[in-house]
Amino acid sequence: MKRPVIFLLLIVAGLMPMQAAQAFDEEDYEEILVYMRIQGIGAFEMPAYFSYSNNRLYLPVVDLFLFLRINQEATPYYDRLTGFLIDEKRLYVIDHASRTIQIDGKTIVLGEDEILRTETGLYLYTGVFGPVFGLHCTFHFRSLSVELKTDLELPAIREMRLAMMRQNVERLRGEVDVDTTLHRRYHFFRFGMVDWALSSTQITRSTTDTRASLGLGSEFLFGETNVFLNYSSRDGFNERNQHYSWRWANNQIKPVRQVRAGKIGTGAISSIYNPFIGVSATNAPTTFRRSYGEYTLSDFTEPG
Known part of the structure; x- marks a missing residue:
């Protein structure tokens, strides 16, 4: 049993x-x-x-x-x-x-x-x-x-963080993995685009205000050329309201990578009421340098 x-x-x-x-x-x-x-x-x-x-x-x-x-x-x-x-x-x-x-x-x-x-x-x-x-x-x-x-x-x-750090290092070194590279072509003169605008404001028993603007963009002397012209029936063709600039850039030439001429920004901290006309040159590239990463430091120590 x-x-x-x-x-x-x-x-x-x-x-x-x-x-x-x-x-x-x-x-x-x-x-x-x-x-x-x-x-x-x-x-x-x-x-x-x-x-x-x-x-x-x-x-x-x-x-x-x-x-x-x-x-x-x-x-x-x-x-x-x-x-x-x-x-x-x-x-x-x-x-x-x-x-x-x-x-x-x-x-x-x-x-x-x-x-x-x-x-x-x-x-x-x-x-x-x-x-x-x-x-x-x-x-x-x-x-x-x-x-x-x-x-x-x-x-x-951790793998994604390390991959981003490697990409940042390669970007700073200029190492880019691409299958096709389209090189920049420079021209002595190449016409671009034209933008224009015309407006008129009419008020009874008041002064009529007519405004006209013209924008031209082209490639001249192997650089980018922009011209903006403004006209007003009140101020006329005031030189302060006109803008023209020429910019040349080539990141392959390390001593001088960018040259600007015409009305350029000065980056001043004070107020400037008249436009600044001149020439500027720099070896800074046109790309932005940005890098971000995390580093872990660990060590052992003894008291005393």
Whole structure:
């Protein structure tokens, strides 16, 4: 009589882990596409499951960790997920059968409605990612979007930051990876465009005001030439209201890259009521030099 009882107890003990995990019922969940916005990385679409019974969203752990470059390895039936979070010493284990997550030497027991397993992946409730992994997710039902914020330097964020730093260095060095280069062609004279305008304001028992303007743009002496002429019936053809300038630029000639002539801006901090007519030359390029990067300095010291 003892052997059948022992055999029956073994069968019940073998079924307990399977009953501990939540069973997946397609009628209770709906598979939807959510728009995932990750701070510092970007946005993309991701499949997820939504439960109408508890209004909770479940995200696929494997797909999310793959996008964030977090190390992970899943079993063939997605009942167990192992890996490490950023540091190889921070190992984690997500077990669907026991509804537990082991990380940083702690065992976190999940509720029945916080973990979900299907034939295609292992899913976790969005409220679990924040306290356990530091990935704080906020689900917006109206827009079907999830906003993820974290203070961790995830591998994906670190790779993007290093790529931006390399691009800034290459831009400062003038290294540009292009497939076709269109060189600038200089002309002694090449006509451009003409803009004109004419307006007249007439008021009873008042002076009539008529204004006319003419704008000319062309290439002259291998440089850019702009002329703006203005006429008013009140002031006439006042020289202060006329503008003309000539600008030559060539970033390949390092000693002198830009030359300006005509009415030019002085950049003075005081008020100048008359236009400044002259010539200016500089070796500054026409492009803007901008660089941004982050550097982490770490060291060890001893007291005394």
